[in-house]
Amino acid sequence: MTDENSRGPLQASAIDVSSLGRARNTSGPTIELGPLAAQIAARPVVPAISRVVLAGAVRLVDFALITLVGLALQLAYVFPVEGIPLSYVIAIPATALLAVASFQTARVYDVSTLHQIVPQLGRIAAAWAAAFAIALAVVFFAKLDGMFSRVWLTTWFFAGFFAIIAERSILARLTSHWIAEGRLTRRTVIVGGGEAGEELIEAIQDDEHGDVEIIGFFDDRSDDRSPPMLRGIAKLGTVDDLVEFARLTRIDLLIVSLPVTAEERVLEMLKKLWVLPVDIHLSAHSSRLRLRPRSYSYIGSVPVLPIYDKPIADWDVVQKWLFDRIVGGLMLLALSPVMLAVAIAVKLDSRGPVFFRQRRYGFNNELIEVFKFRSMYVDQNDATAAKLVTKGDPRVTRVGRFIRKTSLDELPQLINVAIFGNLSLVGPRPHALHAKAENKLYNDVVDGYFARHRVKPGITGWAQINGWRGETDTSEKIQKRVEYDLFYIENWSVLFDLIILIRTPFALLKTDNAY
Numbered sequence: 001m002t003d004e005n006s007r008g009p010l011q012a013s014a015i016d017v018s019s020l021g022r023a024r025n026t027s028g029p030t031i032e033l034g035p036l037a038a039q040i041a042a043r044p045v046v047p048a049i050s051r052v053v054l055a056g057a058v059r060l061v062d063f064a065l066i067t068l069v070g071l072a073l074q075l076a077y078v079f080p081v082e083g084i085p086l087s088y089v090i091a092i093p094a095t096a097l098l099a100v101a102s103f104q105t106a107r108v109y110d111v112s113t114l115h116q117i118v119p120q121l122g123r124i125a126a127a128w129a130a131a132f133a134i135a136l137a138v139v140f141f142a143k144l145d146g147m148f149s150r151v152w153l154t155t156w157f158f159a160g161f162f163a164i165i166a167e168r169s170i171l172a173r174l175t176s177h178w179i180a181e182g183r184l185t186r187r188t189v190i191v192g193g194g195e196a197g198e199e200l201i202e203a204i205q206d207d208e209h210g211d212v213e214i215i216g217f218f219d220d221r222s223d224d225r226s227p228p229m230l231r232g233i234a235k236l237g238t239v240d241d242l243v244e245f246a247r248l249t250r251i252d253l254l255i256v257s258l259p260v261t262a263e264e265r266v267l268e269m270l271k272k273l274w275v276l277p278v279d280i281h282l283s284a285h286s287s288r289l290r291l292r293p294r295s296y297s298y299i300g301s302v303p304v305l306p307i308y309d310k311p312i313a314d315w316d317v318v319q320k321w322l323f324d325r326i327v328g329g330l331m332l333l334a335l336s337p338v339m340l341a342v343a344i345a346v347k348l349d350s351r352g353p354v355f356f357r358q359r360r361y362g363f364n365n366e367l368i369e370v371f372k373f374r375s376m377y378v379d380q381n382d383a384t385a386a387k388l389v390t391k392g393d394p395r396v397t398r399v400g401r402f403i404r405k406t407s408l409d410e411l412p413q414l415i416n417v418a419i420f421g422n423l424s425l426v427g428p429r430p431h432a433l434h435a436k437a438e439n440k441l442y443n444d445v446v447d448g449y450f451a452r453h454r455v456k457p458g459i460t461g462w463a464q465i466n467g468w469r470g471e472t473d474t475s476e477k478i479q480k481r482v483e484y485d486l487f488y489i490e491n492w493s494v495l496f497d498l499i500i501l502i503r504t505p506f507a508l509l510k511t512d513n514a515y
Contacts, residue, residue, distance in 0.1 A: 031244040037236035040215060041248040048252060049183040051111040051211065052314040058109055058171065059100050065167055066096035069160050078149050087147045091135070099131040099160075111184065112209050115175040117168050124168065128161050182213065187250055189242060190217035191269055192257035193226035193235060200257045200283050200302065201231045207300030212253070218242040220269075239269050246276045247365045254280045255304060270307060277364050277454040280308040311454050311489045319494050320456075324424050327501070328417035331425075339411050342373055342403060349399040352378030355412055360430035363456045368422040370430060371412035375400030407469075407508050413459045426497040427458025428485035429469075445475045452485040455492070462488035465500055465507040 033041060070092040074084065103109060106127035108120055136153075139145050178184050188204075190197055197217055204212050216236035219226040228235045236245065245251070254273060258266050266282065273280055281304035284296060296303035312320055343354045355371050362368035374381070380395040389396060389404070396404065403409040416423035423430070435442055443449040463469070463484035468477065488496070 031240055033241055033245060033248075034237050036234055037216070037241060037245055040236065041245055043249070045187070045250045046181050046183055048186070048250065049178055050314045050317070051184060053318060054114075054175075054184070055109045055111055056315065058114070059104070061167065062103060062164065063093075063096045063100050065163055066099050066160050067093050069163050070095065070156050073152055073156050073159060077152050077155070085147070087144065091139075091148065095131065095135045098135055099128060102127040102131040102134075111175070112211065114168075115172050115179055117165075117172040120168060121165070124164060125161065128157075128164065132157050185211050185213040186252040188212045188214050188253040188255060189236075189246075189251055190214060190233070190255055190257055191219070191239060191242065191273070193217055193219040193221065193230060196283070197226075197257040198230045200255065201233055203302045204300060205231065207302075210300040212299060215251075217257075218245075239272050243272055243276065246278060251276070251278050253299075254278050255283050255299070256280070256307075257283045274308055275448060275451040275454065277310055278308075279306070279310055279313075281306050312492060316492070320424065320492075320497070321421075323494055323497060324417050324421070328414055328425050332414040332418045335411055335414065338408070342399075342408050342411065345399045346373050346375075346397075346403075350377055350397045356381060358432055360432055360457070361453060362422055362430055363453060365450060365453050366422075367433075368416070368430065368457075370423065371415050373403055373409040373412055375404050375409050410459055417459065422456070424456045424458040424497075426460055426462075426488075426500045427456050428452040428461055428488065429459075429464065429481070430457035442478050446479050446482045448486070449482055452482055452489070455489050460500060460504040460507075461485060462496075462500055465503045467507070467510065469507070 032038075074088050074092070078084075078088065103124070106123040108123050108127060113119060139148065175184065190200060197219070201214060201217070204210060204214060214233050216234055217230060218237055218239055218241060219235060220238045226235065236242075242254075246254075254276070256266060256269060258269070270280070281297065281299070284303040284305055297306050298304070346354050352374060354374060356374040356376070357369050357371060359367050360370050375397060376389075376395045377397060400409070413423055417425055431442060461484070463481040466484055468481045468484060488500075
């Protein structure tokens with residue numbers, strides 16, 4: 001129905017959720033966690049491995065392995081007599097691609113079974129035989145059988161099969177190790193206790209093949225509707241505590257167990273949680289509202305309604321990492337003569353170190369150390385940016401004024417990108433810890449300020465090329481920066497990064513706000 005007044009609770013919630021970007025995150029980074037939550041947050045946790053990326057990587061390895069085996073046998077047996085005819089050049093990768101498709105059909109890329117080699121043997125053998133049978137059928141019906149060596153085909157069939165089994169044996173050991181480390185599980189937190197939370201936890205725990213590890217639940221209620229323990233899972237605090245908890249340890253998934261009929265409570269929680277770089281789903285397990293199956297996502301057998309997804313996940317992470325390291329490394333190499341010249345100028349202009357290091361907020365409010373060329377007198381450096389630089393600021397050196405105007409002082413951040421990896425080439429600019437606008441900290445001025453930390457910060461960004469760089473002395477300036485940053489996060493792509501990077505030099509020609 002299209003009548004706005006006829007929307008049910010779920011539909012109304014969907015409309016309201018879309019406006020949460022304007023809701024304030026009132027919980028700062030200084031909340032003190034309870035003893036149990038602090039203990040769990042302090043435990044060392046290894047980074048997660050995306051199951052999507054792992055399955056894709058296995059496909060690529062299979063394709064490469066089958067191709068290399070076929071090519072090696074061709075070079076060893078056929079090449080001395082026939083060279084490398086075009087028929088082999090086409091047939092080898094085509095058969096390898098057909099084998100990967102056959103493996104996909106046989107579901108041998110299911111990550112939950114990669115750590116077990118024996119159950120896969122039958123399916124791998126059947127899929128490999130089917131792929132070869134299809135390839136031979138094409139050769140036969142196309143009357144191309146005289147173009148290929150029978151000895152080569154037979155040897156490739158058996159050698160390829162044993163190569164795949166050897167690869168899967170190694171992979172089984174690796175995945176078993178990763179599972180033991182927790183790299184292939186989604187560290188999950190339940191939001192909301194009581195009966196709905198208990199039913200949700202029970203359903204997830206009953207899924208033997210699931211990849212979800214529930215590490216605790218959070219609930220603002222403290223009465224008998226929210227007991228301290230649900231099916232062996234401890235309550236770790238309130239929703240405000242959860243925001244701080246998620247900044248201290250790896251959380252991959254948040255599931256809100258409140259029924260959709262509790263619309264106000266759901267929205268109040270989401271106003272606090274949306275700033276986190278995690279997937280947020282609303283459980284529909286205990287809801288009597290039933291939508292079409294395609295409306296839901298599923299965690300095992302549990303139906304959920306996706307509310308927020310990580311802005312950059314799975315293969316997007318790989319693409320952005322490669323873009324940063326490759327392009328950032330090339331830029332660092334190409335601009336090294338310029339950086340050397342600036343370093344010499346800084347050193348000759350005033351005493352003190354060439355580089356200025358400043359702690360700033362990075363991804364998920366992580367504190368990172370950012371490199372810049374020093375632009376202030378060494379005894380007047382303001383590491384926390386308690387006082388922003390203004391026009392004609394006496395703290396800035398002669399060389400400092402020039403390199404700040406031209407943004408040459410930012411070039412050392414290529415070291416952060418290409419070597420340390422705690423910055424991206426493109427992303428929201430990292431702000432200093434105590435940066436202020438109108439004598440207020442940025443997070444007190446801008447609603448949803450911390451949501452810009454859902455992705456890694458960058459040297460340049462969408463806000464900067466649209467004129468919002470330099471001094472942020474008014475609320476409007478920082479609000480506009482955050483507005484553009486959130487647009488970038490919600491619309492990220494490698495192409496978008498490339499466009500911003502290309503436009504950055506032209507944006508730097510406008511120096512009105514850079515002091």
